[in-house]
Amino acid sequence: TPAELMLRRYAAQGLAAEAGRIALDYFGRKESLGVTMKGAQDWLTVADGTVEDFLRARLSELFPGDTVIGEEGGGEASDAVWILDPIDGTANFARGDRNWCISIGFLLNREPTIGIVAAPSLGELYVAQRGQGVTLNGQKIAVSDTDDIRRASLELGWSPRLPSQRYLDVMSRAYAAGCSIKRAGSGTLGLCNVANGRTDGYAELHINAWDVAAGMVIVGEAGGWVSDFFAGDGISKGNPILCCTPALASQLNDITGIS
Ligand code: IPD
Numbered sequence: 140t141p142a143e144l145m146l147r148r149y150a151a152q153g154l155a156a157e158a159g160r161i162a163l164d165y166f167g168r169k170e171s172l173g174v175t176m177k178g179a180q181d182w183l184t185v186a187d188g189t190v191e192d193f194l195r196a197r198l199s200e201l202f203p204g205d206t207v208i209g210e211e212g213g214g215e216a217s218d219a220v221w222i223l224d225p226i227d228g229t230a231n232f233a234r235g236d237r238n239w240c241i242s243i244g245f246l247l248n249r250e251p252t253i254g255i256v257a258a259p260s261l262g263e264l265y266v267a268q269r270g271q272g273v274t275l276n277g278q279k280i281a282v283s284d285t286d287d288i289r290r291a292s293l294e295l296g297w298s299p300r301l302p303s304q305r306y307l308d309v310m311s312r313a314y315a316a317g318c319s320i321k322r323a324g325s326g327t328l329g330l331c332n333v334a335n336g337r338t339d340g341y342a343e344l345h346i347n348a349w350d351v352a353a354g355m356v357i358v359g360e361a362g363g364w365v366s367d368f369f370a371g372d373g374i375s376k377g378n379p380i381l382c383c384t385p386a387l388a389s390q391l392n393d394i395t396g397i398s
Pocket of ligand 1: 297343
């Protein structure tokens with residue numbers, strides 16, 4: 140019901156703020172981060188596990204009928220599933236770069252429905268609910284009105300999960316079209332930055348559900364175009380993602396091959 144969804148949104152907002160304080164405490168004490176590598180360019184710190192355990196425990200307590208999937212602990216999908224990234228942009232976090240965040244998404248019947256993103260070291264909290272709008276620190280936000288690719292800024296995400304050549308092909312098509320390209324290291328904040336108009340698009344050829352579940356609601360409510368990430372095996376295996384201003388969608392579909 141609408142009341143049950145609103146309850147989830149308020150609860151997740153409060154938990155994101157609390158989780159933000161836990162993570163920020165680690166961020167300030169670099170020596171206790173316990174950095175390890177899960178794989179090539181795939182970073183892990185003690186904070187990732189601590190924040191995820193905290194969020195899982197609180198969400199299961201508050202909403203025992205919902206399931207929870209997290210980057211570090213896995214989990215099962217269901218009709219009412221929370222999808223968590225305890226720290227997105229872990230490599231940034233471990234290096235002392237402030238561009239990282241906590242991402243809490245909620246999917247109802249596979250539809251991204253609630254998106255909360257806390258970026259505590261930037262002092263930013265995004266709150267979105269499908270059909271109810273999106274705010275950044277309480278103020279409404281909207282995507283930019285950029286419609287000319289030669290004025291557009293596109294963030295391109297990357298990971299070693301796919302062959303490098305595929306990223307290079309997209310990048311060269313984007314440069315050839317006259318796009319300005321950047322990479323800031325958090326897929327979730329990449330989506331949030333489309334929503335607030337700081338960039339005009341975010342694309343990545345493979346990304347995991349926890350990196351985009353919340354951001355997709357945030358971009359959609361800000362008036363952006365969002366690719367159908369949850370098609371097929373999106374929840375369990377990941378998919379490509381493209382989010383952008385509506386006016387750039389068809390050009391960026393062609394450049395990235397993502398629709
Ligand atoms: C990564 C970041 C990165 C994206 C990768 C993700 P993590 O997530 O979002 O920007 O390009 O695909 O795996 O490991 O920092 O949570």
